[in-house]
Every structure is written in structure tokens, then in C-alpha cells.
Amino acid sequence: MTPAIAGHHDEAFAGVIGAFRSHLVSTPYGGAALAIYVDGQLVVDVWGGMADVVRGRTWERNTLALAFSVSKSVTAITVLHLVEDELLTLDEPVGTYWPEFAEHGKAEITLRQVLAHRAGVPLVDAPLTREQVIDGGPVLRALEAQAPLWAPGGAHAYHAITVGHIAAEVVRRVTGRPFGEVFRERIADPLGLDVWIGLPPSEHARVALTLPSDPTTISYELVQALQTMNSEDPRPLRALTLNGALGIPVPGLVTENSMNDPAFWAAELPAANGIGTARSFAKLHAALVSNVGDGRADDSQGAEGPKVGLSVKTLDDATRVQTEGQPVLGPPLAAFPRWGTGLMLSSVVRPMLGPSSFGHDGAAGALVFADRDARVGFAFLPSVMGPIPEERVTPIVEELRRVLLSRQ
Numbered sequence: 130m131t132p133a134i135a136g137h138h139d140e141a142f143a144g145v146i147g148a149f150r151s152h153l154v155s156t157p158y159g160g161a162a163l164a165i166y167v168d169g170q171l172v173v174d175v176w177g178g179m180a181d182v183v184r185g186r187t188w189e190r191n192t193l194a195l196a197f198s199v200s201k202s203v204t205a206i207t208v209l210h211l212v213e214d215e216l217l218t219l220d221e222p223v224g225t226y227w228p229e230f231a232e233h234g235k236a237e238i239t240l241r242q243v244l245a246h247r248a249g250v251p252l253v254d255a256p257l258t259r260e261q262v263i264d265g266g267p268v269l270r271a272l273e274a275q276a277p278l279w280a281p282g283g284a285h286a287y288h289a290i291t292v293g294h295i296a297a298e299v300v301r302r303v304t305g306r307p308f309g310e311v312f313r314e315r316i317a318d319p320l321g322l323d324v325w326i327g328l329p330p331s332e333h334a335r336v337a338l339t340l341p342s343d344p345t346t347i348s349y350e351l352v353q354a355l356q357t358m359n360s361e362d363p364r365p366l367r368a369l370t371l372n373g374a375l376g377i378p379v380p381g382l383v384t385e386n387s388m389n390d391p392a393f394w395a396a397e398l399p400a401a402n403g404i405g406t407a408r409s410f411a412k413l414h415a416a417l418v419s420n421v422g423d424g425r426a427d428d429s430q431g432a433e434g435p436k437v438g439l440s441v442k443t444l445d446d447a448t449r450v451q452t453e454g455q456p457v458l459g460p461p462l463a464a465f466p467r468w469g470t471g472l473m474l475s476s477v478v479r480p481m482l483g484p485s486s487f488g489h490d491g492a493a494g495a496l497v498f499a500d501r502d503a504r505v506g507f508a509f510l511p512s513v514m515g516p517i518p519e520e521r522v523t524p525i526v527e528e529l530r531r532v533l534l535s536r537q
Contacts, residue, residue, distance in 0.1 A: 132157070134176070135188075135189075136175035137175070139173070141172075142529070145528045148524040149177075151524065152521055156511065156513040157178070158513070159182070160192070161194075161509065162192065162510050164411035166415035167504065167505055169419040191406060194405070195336065195388055195512075196405065196410065196510060197401055197492040198289070199489050199495045199497045199510075200293065200491075201489045202414070204297070204326075204400065204471065205447065207300065208240070209471070210438060211304070213443055217240065217300075219446075222237060223238050223295060224238070230295070232274070233273075233274065235249075235250070235276070240299060246285045248277065248281050248288065249281050250291055251287060251288040251458060252278075254271065254275045255270075257372055259374045259390075259393075262290075263393060265294065268294050268371065269294060284456075287459075289368045291400070296399060297399045309325065309326040309399075322413055323406045324405030324413065326398075328394040328395055330395060333391050336404060338389050339388040340386075340514065341378035341513075355379065358459070361460075362460075365458045366383075375387055375393075407509065407510045409508075410497045411507055414488055417506075418501050421506070444501070446470065449469055450467055450474060453466075466478055469487060472489065473487065473488060473489040473490060473498075475498075481500065481526060482526065483502065493513065494509075494511045494513075494514065495522075507526070
């Protein structure tokens with residue numbers, strides 16, 4: 130059965146919609162949303178499938194989706210906003226703002242090193258419960274009490290969850306406000322974004338459930354490989370789950386799924402639990418590279434509406450490559466992601482439009498990015514976790530690239 134797609138799109142992007150439809154066909158028990166801005170105009174705003182297959186709830190225009198590590202792009206943009214206002218300095222030690230963090234050999238770790246996954250604290254040593262992770266305080270105390278795994282700046286590994294806690298605590302120390310409030314007041318509210326770090330209970334009924342991968346798409350060989358890698362070095366999984374406190378379904382390794390817990394949605398985990406609409410995630414990134422507003426949807430600010438306020442100098446600095454190549458944790462592979470300062474950059478393993486693209490992907494297959502040359506803001510949010518490697522969004526991006534090239 131051909132899945133129904135709601136929303137609107139400019140006819141020139143019909144091929145992009147076809148690629149999006151193919152994704153919906155591949156995950157009939159889930160749903161997804163896709164939004165694209167070009168030159169500040171919302172040219173694609175579509176959604177389809179199920180938000181909750183058990184209760185028969187379809188994906189609607191204002192359905193929210195958990196974005197996983199897409200949240201890191203939101204976090205980086207918020208931090209950079211404070212840098213623009215001279216409240217933070219990227220190359221200043223974290224301990225300048227958060228003195229307790231500097232203990233146990235962490236005095237020289239800079240905020241930039243944290244955001245670039247070079248700080249040496251990709252995981253916590255202390256055992257934690259899910260309630261402690263949701264509370265947040267025990268994670269901060271654990272980070273204060275431990276030493277880095279390597280000399281800060283000398284190597285790298287993905288700080289899957291800890292990067293958000295450290296950045297958020299620095300923001301709290303300099304503003305006196307929780308990270309989610311700072312993001313809402315400085316960026317989300319002025320831009321009219323339906324994006325949250327710490328979702329209010331009043332919005333919980335709109336969230337699409339996050340579902341594990343279809344087991345028929347996971348090969349026995351892949352499961353064996355993942356189990357072998359984890360037995361040889363369990364630290365990447367410990368980093369992803371904070372020592373098992375978070376149930377993030379990984380084929381063959383984790384069966385628990387705590388991503389649909391309203392307490393998790395309401396918490397502030399700026400590296401992992403951003404929730405919003407694709408339309409708003411795309412709008413946020415479009416605002417970095419063009420004025421936004423076309424009179425549709427939540428674009429009430431108009432073509433001359435507020436921008437996030439990042440200068441060319443700040444973006445140039447933030448998108449300069451800081452991290453690439455073989456990480457300290459994990460197996461040797463042929464290719465790896467690339468990061469600037471908090472922002473993922475286009476790479477072989479996560480292709481975006483091209484060298485001027487930046488944003489972040491997420492564990493369930495989500496991807497958001499801005500492209501400075503094409504003046505594009507892009508967001509794809511699915512609800513079903515995909516296979517490994519996660520490549521479901523790639524055909525959509527490839528088709529978008531084709532369309533944009535044909536219009537030149």
C-alpha cells in the first residue's frame with residue numbers, strides 16, 4: 130500500500146518527496162517528517178505514517194519527534210549564541226565557569242575541546258540509575274570526580290551524552306538559568322520554534338513513539354560483529370547509555386527502550402533528548418544561513434524576522450574541522466564522522482549537501498543541517514530506528530542535491 134503523505138511541497142521537489150515516500154514504505158509501523166527551507170522559504174513540509182501504531186495515532190502536522198543527537202546541533206547553536214554575546218569563550222577552560230569540574234586533571238579542558246569530543250570524558254565512571262540521569266545532578270557530580278581518559282585535546286572519542294551535560298552546566302553557571310530555558314528565551318521563542326530541551330508535560334501527547342529497528346533488517350552477522358566489538362571494548366556502549374542507565378535499543382546489545390518515558394522527555398539532556406517538529410528544526414538551521422519566513426506554518430516572523438545572531442566569523446570558526454579520523458574508543462573503520470566545534474560536518478559516513486554543510490545526525494536516523502552555499506535548512510525526523518550503518522536519509526539528501534543543481 131502506498132503511504133499517504135500530508136503537507137505541502139513545491140513541485141520542483143517532487144523527487145525529494147519520492148525518496149521520503151520510500152522511507153515510509155520501509156517502516157510501515159512508524160512515521161516520519163521532512164522539512165526543507167531554501168533561501169528562507171519553506172519549500173518542503175511533509176509528514177506521514179504512524180506516530181503511535183499501538184493506539185492508531187497517525188503522524189500529524191504538529192507531531193513531535195525525539196531527535197536524539199540532532200540535539201547536539203541545538204546545543205552548539207545555543208552555546209555559540211552566548212559566545213556572540215561574550216558570555217562564553219570557546220578556548221577558555223571549563224573550570225573557569227565551573228570550578229568543580231577542574232579537579233582530577235581536568236583543569237586544562239576547554240569548552241571547545243568538549244564540544245569537539247576531545248575532552249577525554251566521553252563517559253562516566255560511576256554507576257548511575259535512569260532516575261539519576263534524568264535528575265542530571267548525579268551525572269555532573271560523577272564528571273567532577275573523575276579523571277580524563279586521555280590527555281585533553283590529544284585524542285578524541287564521541288562524547289555521546291556527556292557533551293550535553295557539560296555544555297548545559299557551563300551555560301547554567303554563566304546565565305543562572307537551566308539550559309532549556311536559555312534556549313527557549315534566546316532562540317526558540319523569538320524564532321517561533323516548536324523545539325524543546327526538556328519538554329513540558331502539556332506537550333507530551335504530541336510525541337511520536339520511538340520504535341526499535343525491524344529485526345528482519347538486521348543480519349545475524351551484524352549482531353555478531355556488534356557483540357564482538359562490545360566485548361572487546363564496552364566503552365562506546367557505556368558512553369551511549371551512561372553505563373546502561375539509558376535504554377537505547379542497539380541490535381544484539383540493548384533490548385530496553387526508555388526513549389518513550391515521559392520523564393525522559395521532560396528532563397534536560399541537551400546531547401540526546403531534543404524534541405520538536407522537522408519544520409522547526411529546519412527553520413532553526415535555515416535561520417543561520419538566511420532570513421526565514423514565508424507566511425506559512427510557524428513562520429509568523431516574516432522575511433525580516435529574527436535571526437539566531439551568529440556572525441560569519443563565528444560560523445567560520447565553528448565549522449573549522451576540529452575532529453576527524455580514528456577515535457580512541459571503538460573499532461578501526463574505513464571512515465568516520467567529522468566535527469567542528471559542536472557541529473557535525475559533511476563526511477563520507479554522513480553526507481550532507483557538501484563542504485559548506487553543518488548540523489548533526491541522530492540515533493534513530495534523523496538528520497538536520499544548514500548549508501551556507503545553498504542557503505538551505507534541512508530536517509528529517511523518523512520514529513523507527515534504522516539498520517547499522519544508518520543510511521536511510523542519504524537518498525533524500527542526494528535527491529535534494531540533484532534538484533538544487535538543476536535549478537542553478
